[in-house]
Amino acid sequence: MSDQSKLGDGTRCVHAGLPEPTPGEPFLPGPVFAAPYHLDPVLGPDATPNGYGRPDNPTRRRLETAIGELEGGDVLAFASGQAAITAVLLPLLRPGDTVLLPTDGYFPVRAFASETLAGLGVDVRFVPTAGPYPSFDGVRLILIETPANPGLDVCDVAGLAERAHAAGALLAVDNTTATPLGQRPLDLGADLVVASGTKALTGHSDLLLGYVASRSAELLEPIRGWRTTTGSVPGAFDAWLAHRSLATLDLRLARQSANAAAVAAALRARTDVTGVRWPGLPDDPAFPVASRQMRRFPGLVSFDLGNADRVARFLAASDLVFAATSFGGLHTTADRRAQWGDDVPAGFLRLSCGVEDTTDLIADLTAALDEAGER
Ligand SMILES: Cc1ncc(COP(=O)(O)O)c(C=O)c1O
Known part of the structure; x- marks a missing residue:
């Protein structure tokens, strides 16, 4: 397809993640329902990414391509926003690390951090979305939510990314409220985007979905491993439904x-x-x-x-x-x-x-x- 960056939002959404037009095939192929797939008897899983449904599924891959085009990064889809957020926090943080989270963001993230992360020896600190932000020295990861749910305060992603990187910290942005059409945190310097696709991204109140986006293969690798290990993947039908909804x-x-x-x-x-x-x-x-x-x-x-x-x-x-x-x-x-x-x-x-x-x-x-x- 032509250079995506020159196209308008509507065009990008309608075409996001679609396969090349093939006579006799639908625009958006239907969901592929499979736990195991046929394997090549000689090459086994090396012959195809479709070996088993937990690590991979072609309908999910297509959705990930679509969201990736909109966010401007590589995407891993999850069973829910919470699954995506915990898949960033748990594999990237170690005992002794410090994480900074919003006081006024989605409350289950705070509860998870205070109960589970703190119990694992992570130093959990909180800061209001509107600031003021403390020094990031010694902080491993800053997760911001902008606009924050439910108070709708916002913070300066580019400014915080610069400060985070100067201190050797990672910046993750919850892009649920804005969606990738509202803002592109990776363009603003964020290392990671996390989001609930349950909300405006898919918009029909009929499915749960989450995703993580990044331009760093190094950051995505442990998150992908985490997803495969925990099995926190969306089903093929939900992935297809989400992709269909993305067009509008x-x-x-x-x-x-x-x-x-x-x-x-x-x-x-x-x-x-x-x-x-x-x-x-x-x-x-x-x-x-x-x-x-x-x-x-x-x-x-x-x-x-x-x-x-x-x-x-x-x-x-x-x-x-x-x-x-x-x-x-x-x-x-x-x-x-x-x-x-x-x-x-x-x-x-x-x-x-x-x-x-x-x-x-x-x-x-x-x-x-x-x-x-x-x-
Ligand atoms: C900002 C934000 N992040 C994450 C989540 C979690 O998403 P999910 O409900 O898909 O797990 C929500 C849910 O309301 C949310 O509002």
């Missing part, structure tokens, strides 16, 4: 981001909603870095309705906002994060804008907030 990423993100802009503006105009955060609002604290670093703003908006009762009234009154966790899907959803143990106020909501018509969404949201009444 550009379209989905465009509508989600436009909806988020309208929702953020509508919420800001109300006196009964506080703490509205969206990195695309010019007066949001995240805006200066986000507008420089990101290629598009996410479909997530966070805000505070004051208490759990009012959130419940809002969700019950809305026809279009589903109460659900996760984010990045076609349907607008809202999640009261305190119910999962996030360290946020009781009325804090993370709203994930779907691809509904903007006018319908704003009308529904406004009516539901009116019906929910005061605190």
